[in-house]
Amino acid sequence: MSASIANSDTALKLLLAFLPKAESDLSVDYVADQLSQLQLDGQKVEGTNSVAYLVAEKYNSDLSGKTDSEKAEISQWMSMSARHGPSERQVFSQTINEHLAGRTFLVSNYLSLADLVAFGNVHAFMESLSSQKRFSWSNLSRWFDLIQHTVPTEALAKAGLKLVEIDLNAPAPSKKQPAASTEKEKGGAGNETTKKDKKDKKDGQAKKEKPKQQQQQPAKEELEIAPSLIDLRVGHIIKVEKHPDADALYVEDVEVGEPEPRKVVSGLVRFIPIENMSNRDVVLVCNLKPAAMRGVKSYAMVLCATSPDGNAVEFVEPPKGSKPGDRVYFEGFEGREPMDLLKPKLKIFETIQPGLFTNDNREAGWYDADKKFHKLLVGGSICTTATIASGSLK
Numbered sequence: 001m002s003a004s005i006a007n008s009d010t011a012l013k014l015l016l017a018f019l020p021k022a023e024s025d026l027s028v029d030y031v032a033d034q035l036s037q038l039q040l041d042g043q044k045v046e047g048t049n050s051v052a053y054l055v056a057e058k059y060n061s062d063l064s065g066k067t068d069s070e071k072a073e074i075s076q077w078m079s080m081s082a083r084h085g086p087s088e089r090q091v092f093s094q095t096i097n098e099h100l101a102g103r104t105f106l107v108s109n110y111l112s113l114a115d116l117v118a119f120g121n122v123h124a125f126m127e128s129l130s131s132q133k134r135f136s137w138s139n140l141s142r143w144f145d146l147i148q149h150t151v152p153t154e155a156l157a158k159a160g161l162k163l164v165e166i167d168l169n170a171p172a173p174s175k176k177q178p179a180a181s182t183e184k185e186k187g188g189a190g191n192e193t194t195k196k197d198k199k200d201k202k203d204g205q206a207k208k209e210k211p212k213q214q215q216q217q218p219a220k221e222e223l224e225i226a227p228s229l230i231d232l233r234v235g236h237i238i239k240v241e242k243h244p245d246a247d248a249l250y251v252e253d254v255e256v257g258e259p260e261p262r263k264v265v266s267g268l269v270r271f272i273p274i275e276n277m278s279n280r281d282v283v284l285v286c287n288l289k290p291a292a293m294r295g296v297k298s299y300a301m302v303l304c305a306t307s308p309d310g311n312a313v314e315f316v317e318p319p320k321g322s323k324p325g326d327r328v329y330f331e332g333f334e335g336r337e338p339m340d341l342l343k344p345k346l347k348i349f350e351t352i353q354p355g356l357f358t359n360d361n362r363e364a365g366w367y368d369a370d371k372k373f374h375k376l377l378v379g380g381s382i383c384t385t386a387t388i389a390s391g392s393l394k
Contacts, residue, residue, distance in 0.1 A: 011120030257325015
């Protein structure tokens with residue numbers, strides 16, 4: 001029994017330290033620049049989620065869920081955590097903060113893999129926050145403080161994590177600067193102001209304030225972030241080849257109902273053989289800002305599902321009879337027009353993406369804040385995956 005844990009894999013380091021029997025049984029090596037791997041009881045798995053599940057099932061099965069519904073919800077949180085890189089921790093932390101309103105743990109009423117993995121992944125982000133920001137995200141801070149005091153201090157230390165000081169009391173207001181002394185208080189000359197001086201001063205102030213009033217602009221309406229802002233369309237892959245400068249990337253030509261096919265770069269080499277890429281109907285995200293990937297510009301993104309353990313990736317498939325360019329939309333958001341271009345600063349896709357999943361029936365859709373599932377549709381029929389249930393979409 002052996003494990004190779006990536007030096008950057010804080011979540012797995014924490015889990016192994018939390019389960020001392022697992023740590024003592026396994027021969028653990030810490031390695032750089034590779035996925036965490038585990039060989040246990042004749043099984044070999046790789047990736048944070050897969051390793052975490054196998055370790056939990058062996059040494060503390062309650063961590064992975066006590067009921068089927070809890071297992072599914074834990075799987076969703078594990079997938080969300082895995083899909084958020086360091087630059088996206090703020091979005092993930094905000095999702096946790098909103099979810100924890102009225103809750104103690106992420107799933108049910110006990111500590112689970114979802115809490116341990118999420119805690120390990122947001123620890124550095126929480127350390128970087130100011131006291132004011134931690135107070136404003138009170139649900140996240142309360143949960144974080146509970147987890148760091150539930151996990152033994154020595155386990156935190158073994159994982160390379162420090163206790164973060166969490167103060168849930170409102171920060172003290174900043175002290176006001178004392179008012180400037182008047183000339184009379186300073187004992188300066190000319191402290192007797194004449195009526196003319198007062199009038200001149202008043203007129204001067206009025207002149208200064210007048211342009212200020214003219215510059216006031218009406219308040220802009222706040223944008224309501226909804227999945228309908230994302231331009232999703234049916235695409236058909238007509239050509240695919242390996243990226244000339246990146247072994248993990250494909251370059252596809254995809255028909256999307258426009259005069260010319262769109263060039264799309266996808267990191268699917270590890271998951272989908274090239275012979276299974278061409279002549280496929282897919283769902284495309286068409287209004288992301290075009291991005292160069294190793295010298296080739298990509299003008300859309302193929303929407304895919306990732307299995308809960310992170311080991312499989314499949315296309316989200318439009319229903320039979322769909323045509324390139326057909327609008328793909330979420331149930332309950334019919335008839336709403338998407339944005340022409342998702343502005344990166346607004347982080348619209350990053351805000352919606354944590355709720356994108358397949359359900360137990362492999363149907364693609366989006367969970368809103370109330371956990372209502374809005375199915376992904378084309379002409380009233382549902383988009384699905386071949387085999388992946390309860391998988392995250394991206």
